[in-house]
Amino acid sequence: MNFDWDVVWTSLPRLLQGAEMTLWLAVVTMALAIPGGLVLAFMRLSGIRAFAFAATCFVEFFRATPLILQIYWVYYVLPAYFDIQFSQLSTAILGLTCNVSAFNSETFRSGIVSIRAGQWNAGRAIGMADGQIMWYIVLPQAVMRVLPALASTWVSLFKDTSLVSIISVADLSYVSLKIRSETYRILEVLSALAAIYWLMGYPQAKFVDWLHRRYKVAE
Amino acid sequence: MSISLTPFINSWPFLLKAVWITLALSLASMGLGFAIGVVVGALRTYGGRACDLGLGFYVDTMRSIPLLVVLVWMYFAFPLLIGRSLDVMTAAIIGLGVHLGAYMAETIRAGLTSVRKGQMSAALALGMSRPQAIRTIILPQALIRMLPALGSLFVFAVKDSAIASVIAVPELLRQTQVVAGNTYRPFELYTAAMLVYFVLCFPVARIIDRIYRRVAYLGSS
Numbered sequence: 538m539n540f541d542w543d544v545v546w547t548s549l550p551r552l553l554q555g556a557e558m559t560l561w562l563a564v565v566t567m568a569l570a571i572p573g574g575l576v577l578a579f580m581r582l583s584g585i586r587a588f589a590f591a592a593t594c595f596v597e598f599f600r601a602t603p604l605i606l607q608i609y610w611v612y613y614v615l616p617a618y619f620d621i622q623f624s625q626l627s628t629a630i631l632g633l634t635c636n637v638s639a640f641n642s643e644t645f646r647s648g649i650v651s652i653r654a655g656q657w658n659a660g661r662a663i664g665m666a667d668g669q670i671m672w673y674i675v676l677p678q679a680v681m682r683v684l685p686a687l688a689s690t691w692v693s694l695f696k697d698t699s700l701v702s703i704i705s706v707a708d709l710s711y712v713s714l715k716i717r718s719e720t721y722r723i724l725e726v727l728s729a730l731a732a733i734y735w736l737m738g739y740p741q742a743k744f745v746d747w748l749h750r751r752y753k754v755a756e
Numbered sequence: 757m758s759i760s761l762t763p764f765i766n767s768w769p770f771l772l773k774a775v776w777i778t779l780a781l782s783l784a785s786m787g788l789g790f791a792i793g794v795v796v797g798a799l800r801t802y803g804g805r806a807c808d809l810g811l812g813f814y815v816d817t818m819r820s821i822p823l824l825v826v827l828v829w830m831y832f833a834f835p836l837l838i839g840r841s842l843d844v845m846t847a848a849i850i851g852l853g854v855h856l857g858a859y860m861a862e863t864i865r866a867g868l869t870s871v872r873k874g875q876m877s878a879a880l881a882l883g884m885s886r887p888q889a890i891r892t893i894i895l896p897q898a899l900i901r902m903l904p905a906l907g908s909l910f911v912f913a914v915k916d917s918a919i920a921s922v923i924a925v926p927e928l929l930r931q932t933q934v935v936a937g938n939t940y941r942p943f944e945l946y947t948a949a950m951l952v953y954f955v956l957c958f959p960v961a962r963i964i965d966r967i968y969r970r971v972a973y974l975g976s977s
Contacts, residue, residue, distance in 0.1 A: 601911065601957040602950050603918035606929055610950060613942040692819065699822035703922065710824055717832075727833040731825050738820025 544722040545729040555712030556733055562698045562708060566633040567691060573634060574641025581646055592642070599639035605700045608632040612704045629701035637694050644686045648679035685749040692741050696734070709733060763939040764948065774931035775952060781848060781917045781927055786910055788853025793860025798890060800861065801868045811861070818858030823919050827851040831923040848920040856913055863905045867898035900968075900975030907964030911957045918953070928952060 545552075580592035599607065611632045615621045623631065652675045660670035702711035713730035717723055764771070796815065799807045818826070830851040835841045842850075871894050879889035899906075921930035928949055936945040 597958060598954065601915075602953045603915040603929065605918050605921070606946065606950055606953060609929075609933075610946045613936070614946055618943045696820070696822035699824045700919070702824070710822070710828075714828070724833040724836045727825075727829045731821050731829055734821045734825055735817060739816055742816045742819040 540725055541722060542725055544716070544720050544725055548716045548720075548726070551712055551716065552709065552729065552733060555707060555709035556737065558707055558712075559695070559698050559709040560737070562629065562633065562701065562706070563691070563695045565630055566637055566694060566698070569630070569634045570637035570641050570694075571687075573638030574645050577638060577642030578645035578649060581642070582649060595635075596639040596642050599636050600643070604632070604636050604697055605703065607636055608700055608704060625701075625704050625706050628704060629698075629706045633694070633698065633701070636697075637690065640690050640693075641687065644683045644690065645679065648683035648686075649675060651682060652678050681752060684752050685745065688745045688748050692738065692745055695738060695741065699734075759944060760941060761944070763935055763941045763945055766939075767935050771928070771931055771935065771948075774926060774928045775956075777926055778914065778917050778928040779956070781845070781852065781920060781925065782910070782914045784849045785852035785856055785917065786913045788849060789856030789860045789909075789913070792853065792857030793864045794895075796857065796861035797864030797868060798895075800865050802886065802890065815858040815861055818855050823852070823855050823916055824922060826855050827920060827923050830854075844923055844925050848917075848923060848925045852913065852916060852920065856909065856916070859909060859912070860906075863902055863909065864898065866905075867902040868894060870901055871897050897975045900971055903968040903971070904961075904965055907961045907968075910964075911960055914953065914956050914960075 577592045577596060580588040581596070583589060608629065611623070612625070612628050615623065615628075649671075656674055656678070657667075657670055660674050661667075665673070698708055699710040702708055702714065705711060710730065713726055717726040720726065796811045800811050800815075803811075827848060831842065831844060831847040834847070868890075875893055875897070876886075876889055879893045880886070884892070917927055918929040920927055921933065924930060932945050932949040936942045939945070
């Protein structure tokens with residue numbers, strides 16, 4: 538068996554372009570899924586039955602089915618049966634955002650619920666409206682509390698973006714699999730693929746561990 | 757838009773078999789992951805600094821490489837390295853198990869460290885060896901405490917098994933694709949697959965939480 542690692546170096550620019558797409562996808566998805574998760578969490582905590590029920594269904598559904606199937610569903614079913622046309626990239630972002638919003642909403646909800654009732658009472662006692670209390674008192678504390686969990690979700694999301702390669706979005710996985718079938722240098726290209734993800738993901742995983750230690754809740 | 761049930765009437769035995777393969781794949785990878793998790797988790801907790809660092813490297817590596825890449829590498833690249841081909845199911849079980857094992861190890865480590873030090877001291881004072889104390893005193897309590905986390909890992913195992921469709925394991929998602937491609941009925945088939953996964957995953961976490969509430973006292977010391 539002889540290996541030819543030159544193929545990795547010659548296709549490095551393309552791989553890096555794919556890596557850029559992976560990073561971009563993760564950033565855009567998270568930027569959409571944080572407000573998305575907050576809205577879902579507020580709906581569940583709103584006390585309005587219909588809102589809470591709808592949000593619960595959405596969250597439980599997206600948490601209990603595989604992301605890869607969600608992406609397929611958005612890709613094949615929406616255009617064919619509901620006459621909605623999306624580009625592959627928007628399909629990918631839509632699928633990822635719904636999924637991550639569902640996970641974020643549970644994170645935010647647990648954070649908001651974990652803030653003691655005394656904080657609400659204190660806010661009311663000094664004459665604040667409920668919305669104000671949420672925005673100025675509860676949310677800032679809740680966000681600090683859920684930061685580690687949010688960061689863990691980010692690391693998962695970063696890996697999960699690889700699944701959009703199945704609908705030909707040119708992320709790192711897609712580009713690598715394509716180079717593999719062009720060059721037949723399977724071991725070299727796939728190992729480079731794993732190595733690039735490792736180089737990007739390992740520091741993130743370590744950073745999350747640090748966040749967990751730094752912001753550990755001790756009451 | 758019209759909905760047709762013909763694809764199910766014609767191919768339900770085919771799809772049902774795929775559901776069994778999904779379950780078998782999830783259970784096998786869960787088993788392998790659990791075995792890896794117990795060994796790695798215990799060695800990281802009790803095996804000293806070198807063990808902790810070395811195995812920590814494995815855990816963090818698995819946390820940073822997507823499952824898709826692990827599976828594709830295991831099926832296409834690994835056989836080139838060892839010079840013999842791997843059958844697709846074996847590759848999928850190894851890939852899923854090695855990936856899940858890292859998460860399992862973290863869960864088990866958290867469970868083991870949550871058992872108070874006094875338990876170990878008491879076991880040693882009774883003349884038990886350390887492995888014996890871990891096996892008979894610490895691990896049983898830790899396992900009970902970890903039950904909810906293990907439940908959610910099982911849900912992850914079922915969901916992640918769908919990614920094995922990428923290397924053409926004949927599990928539920930893959931076979932749904934096949935039937936959807938043959939019948940041009942993606943809506944019915946993908947929606948049905950979605951419901952099957954939901955039915956497999958959604959109750960599991962709930963049932964395990966319920967069991968946990970009943971047995972939680974066994975894990976408290």
